Amino acid sequence: MASRVFIVRHGNTFDRGDVVTRVGGRTDLPLSDSGRAQADALAGHFVEAGVRFVSARTSPLKRTRATAEAILAAQPNACELQAVLFLREIDYGPDENRPEDEVVARIGADALAAWERDGVAPPGWRVDVDALIGNWQQLFAKLAGQDGDHLVVTSNGIARFALKAVGAAGEDLKLKTGAYGVIELDGEGERVARWNVRPGDA
Numbered sequence: 001m002a003s004r005v006f007i008v009r010h011g012n013t014f015d016r017g018d019v020v021t022r023v024g025g026r027t028d029l030p031l032s033d034s035g036r037a038q039a040d041a042l043a044g045h046f047v048e049a050g051v052r053f054v055s056a057r058t059s060p061l062k063r064t065r066a067t068a069e070a071i072l073a074a075q076p077n078a079c080e081l082q083a084v085l086f087l088r089e090i091d092y093g094p095d096e097n098r099p100e101d102e103v104v105a106r107i108g109a110d111a112l113a114a115w116e117r118d119g120v121a122p123p124g125w126r127v128d129v130d131a132l133i134g135n136w137q138q139l140f141a142k143l144a145g146q147d148g149d150h151l152v153v154t155s156n157g158i159a160r161f162a163l164k165a166v167g168a169a170g171e172d173l174k175l176k177t178g179a180y181g182v183i184e185l186d187g188e189g190e191r192v193a194r195w196n197v198r199p200g201d202a
Contacts, residue, residue: 002186003143004193006051007162008042008071008153009175010063011035022103023063024092024157030062038178038198039070045199047074054148055079057139059087059155067178068153086135089155093124116174119160132158136165144185166190 012035014020023029031039046053053075058068060083072078095103104112107122114120121127143150159181160173166183172195175181179198184191 002184003145003147003150005140005143005150005152005162005183005185006046006053006180007159007175007183008067008151008180009156009159009177010061010067010153011038011042011178013063013177019099021097021099022092022095023089024096025061025089025155026091027097028062031066035063035177036066036070039067041199042067042178042180043071043074046071051149052076053079053151055143055146056081056151056153057084057087058082058153059084059089059158061088061155064153064155068151071151071153084139086132087152087154087158090121090157091126092157093126095122095124117172119164119173127157129161129164132161133165136162140165140183140185140190144190163192163195166192168192172196 010031012032013023013029015032015034053072056068056072056079058064058081064087068081072081095106111122115122119129121129156175159175162181162183163173175196176198179196181195181197182193184193
């Protein structure tokens with residue numbers, strides 16, 4: 001049996017009508033009402049799919065922990081949830097917790113597109129790309145020897161580097177809120193089985 005790593009992005013922190021800001025590692029928001037619904041949808045989705053997590057990791061942030069806890073609450077004989085510091089969202093520097101229109105006005109649409117497409121951080125954002133890729137590679141190497149399904153709940157800025165850690169090409173790096181991807185690990189290496197899947201989306 002091989003190992004599968006389910007990389008989940010936390011649910012929404014804003015609801016319809018809220019001013020959406022770029023929430024980084026220095027802004028510890030809870031899940032919004034719709035975010036809690038997304039976490040519950042993920043929980044039900046995994047149970048219906050027969051996914052049983054043998055390990056679970058999350059960042060220390062409220063939004064990721066609440067999402068992970070909702071998923072595990074639906075699991076029979078749920079495993080223990082472990083906080084992992086490298087899974088904490090990146091620091092968006094001067095754009096931390098600023099409305100998206102202000103962020104685009106400062107860095108430009110091309111810089112934002114390069115971040116979404118290639119993981120190239122705009123000026124001012126604090127992102128240690130090599131360290132993040134290395135941390136994902138270390139985690140995958142560890143889990144490759146542990147058969148079963150493993151849950152990792154993090155944020156969009158961190159999740160994208162899991163793809164880079166396995167050398168995935170041509171993938172859209174972004175994970176939507178309440179969405180997940182699956183990395184399969186076996187003796188031949190790592191493979192992206194699914195990415196940016198959100199329960200309920202057509």
